[in-house]
Amino acid sequence: MGSGELNGGEFIWSEEDSECNQGVGFLLNKKAKETLFGYKPVSTCIMLARFTGTSHNLSIIQVYAPTADSTEEELIFYKDLDECIQDTGIPSKDILMLTGDWNAKVGSINYGWEATIGKYGYGKCNDSGEALLEFALDNDGDMQHTIPTERMQKVNMAVTKSAYNQHDRPNTD
Numbered sequence: 001m002g003s004g005e006l007n008g009g010e011f012i013w014s015e016e017d018s019e020c021n022q023g024v025g026f027l028l029n030k031k032a033k034e035t036l037f038g039y040k041p042v043s044t045c046i047m048l049a050r051f052t053g054t055s056h057n058l059s060i061i062q063v064y065a066p067t068a069d070s071t072e073e074e075l076i077f078y079k080d081l082d083e084c085i086q087d088t089g090i091p092s093k094d095i096l097m098l099t100g101d102w103n104a105k106v107g108s109i110n111y112g113w114e115a116t117i118g119k120y121g122y123g124k125c126n127d128s129g130e131a132l133l134e135f136a137l138d139n140d141g142d143m144q145h146t147i148p149t150e151r152m153q154k155v156n157m158a159v160t161k162s163a164y165n166q167h168d169r170p171n172t173d
């Protein structure tokens with residue numbers, strides 16, 4: 001786990017490597033730095049940060065998913081991600097957002113995934129995309145911002161739990 005200053009902000013990351021060659025992290029501006037009240041690196045690919053909010057606190061899990069070429073790594077990644085959500089003590093009152101590079105294509109055909117992706121998919125679904133869709137569905141998540149950049153035909157997305165689903169969970173705090 002590391003941290004450092006960068007242009008007046010703070011950078012926190014999931015690895016000891018001071019060169020930041022591996023891992024995931026957050027670059028926090030002054031306001032985000034003031035509201036940060038905890039963070040936990042889960043692995044080189046997953047990091048959790050919690051922020052104080054006005055009406056609800058915000059838990060953000062930043063990810064860098066393995067590429068489609070690494071099936072075993074993908075299984076470990078989703079196991080670690082599931083454990084992070086279930087076992088790190090994220091209060092049920094928190095708004096939970098998962099974001100990062102999922103290395104996945106969820107596709108534009110949403111048949112069977114309407115509750116998860118809605119009507120805003122892109123391209124053709126690959127195996128990693130199907131794994132992400134199944135993960136989101138299993139965790140009552142909604143896909144947001146599945147917008148590809150023009151230069152890189154990659155989809156960056158966030159998986160969030162809706163406020164309705166989030167607050168209907170039993171309180172375990």
